[in-house]
Amino acid sequence: MDILIMVGQLLLGLSILVGVHELGHLLAAKAFGMRVEKFSIGFPPKIAGFKWGETEYSVGAVPLGGFVKISGMIDESMDKEFADKEPQPYEYRSKPAWQRLIVIMGGIIVNVITGIIIFVGLTYWLGEQYYPARLMDNGIVASSLAQEIGLKTGDKIVAVNGKALTRFDDITSRDVLLGSGAYYTVERGGEQLRIDIPNDLIGQLSRKKLGGPFVEPRFLFSVGQVDPKGPAAAAGMQAGDKITAIDQMPIVYFQDVQQALSDKAGKTVNVAISRKNTIDTLQITVTEQGRIGFAADLDRPVETAHFGFWESVPHGATAAFGIIADQIRAFGKIFKRELRAEDSLGGPILMAQMFGATWDWVRFWRITGALSMVLAFMNFLPIPALDGGHVMFILFEMVSGRKPSDKFMGTAQQVGMILLLSLMVFAFYVDIAKIFR
Known part of the structure; x- marks a missing residue:
């Protein structure tokens, strides 16, 4: 039953995100008079569908993505039959570059908007819950990894990167896990000590089974x-x-x-x-x-910061874009070899585990909002077969005045699909390896 709940939440979350992403492409294409042949949530084989106007709407059996088939566009379907025919006014290839750019960016933009709406809504309805720094009054319980970096049970962390601690959660904030040169200021035995945080701490947290939190308060x-x-x-x-x-x-x-x-x-x-x-x-x-x-x-006080609607907008947007910033910083750590790719990446199994074995709507929407921002970021990467690859080629055309040939675009699409399939295989490998680690 637990597995069914995890899988159910994953499929619902992915269906929502894929649906709004492809809807962004569809609406932009139709707005510029392009013919949309197919709109699918999930990949073939088709489970169900219907036709409305010129577009066939369907649900596919493989729920790990979706697609929109726009006439005159070389995409993941690898359909190039139109290449030898005269361009038609309703085709993607016949439209100005700026219109094609908006169509390609439509899915990314809608995913960003979806993520912002979710986080603004959560902030407005629930506020921001956090553990106040006074939980530190009795010191911490240091895990084995925390002890390795120099912390001890009974320490009182009073500052992170020189800034006074106000929320207990800041001990493992993004600045600590994804930053460089971070450090704690600790009170121990009446003295203040500096504990440097290794730049690969997030990787170590991913690899090691601590059996509990990295650090936690000592609770009366x-x-x-x-x-x-x-x-x-x-x-x-x-x-x-x-x-x-x-x-x-x-x-x-x-x-x-x-x-x-x-x-x-x-x-x-x-x-x-x-x-x-x-x-x-x-x-x-x-x-x-x-x-x-x-x-x-437990003596574990939780405080909540409440916001009006207009206050929730910047707070929610900041939380949403913070996820993209985290992705960029994580990629930076990978390139600097401070973080291993297998410690940062994950596939469907990891995502299902994130949703959990109980159906919690607050957690569901938090994870779905985060995944919406991650999906937008990943799709923007300049890899052929992703939206970012198409954006890269359109920008080249707009700057140089030369449009890449259909043959080149077809080859690039094939290379991109091979890369994406390889990444999916790697993600599944990472998921399975973490289970048996």
Whole structure:
């Protein structure tokens, strides 16, 4: 069932994004009097379709893309039958370069607009939720990777790149993961230290299985809901209890409980609890999963910044374009060999995992908005067979006054398709390799 939910969200998200992308091409083409022969969401074989006017609308069985077939244009269909015929007024090739440029850019523009609308809507309806920096009052729990770069459990990160920390999330912001020369300012033992962040931190995070966050706050806690069928309930633990020790190991933070139980699977432990100013000791058998059967009530404040509609527009647009900026910075790291391509790229399996095994509409629209901006960016790359490749050739024509021949365009399209298919195979390989890593 989990897989079906992940796949369902992926297919719905891709269908929306591919649909609006191809619609951008279609509307621009029709606006300039070009004949659109086919509009498809998904690649053949065709599952269903209908014809309206001169255009056949269909849904294909391969849901990893889509296409618009415009008369007189060499595209992924590799149809060149028109090349030996006299150009017709309704054909793509008969139109001025500036009109063809707008038609090619139509899909990219609509994807950008879609991404902005989604992020503006999310900002307006939900605001921006974040963990305030005061979560740092008790210091952090450092993962193994955080310890490798010099952080320690108990450190208090007070600044990132010299700027005072206001939101806990800024510890792993895009400036940290995609920047160069980033550093933390840390309070440790009454002193302030500088911890340099390696330029390939994002790659290391992708490769290593940390079993938890890179860093997280140390949370004060009390016992929340107790599993009525678990060993803690059987021993008499109740909601509101405070655990003070496990096998005489002092417990202050929730992470202390996790550490104390980490090697006690199947064993009985003595759990000291405080309840209404009295201390009691419970004997609890730890499950094979290293748990005793309660949910922690964590001292974890979440703050929300709310915005009016007109305030949401620049905030949402900034969030949307920030994704494109992240893509550019990630490519820069790849070219500088600070990030391996396989750590940055992913295919349909990774995208499905991003959506998750539960249907959360907020998460769905966040991911769909991000993918819309990524799709716009990737399509703008100057690779033949992508929109960016067509843009490159049209700009060459506009500057030089010479139009590339149909033969050249056909060859370029074939080369581009080979590159794209190779990239898809590589993306599937990366996805599968991450599963078995």
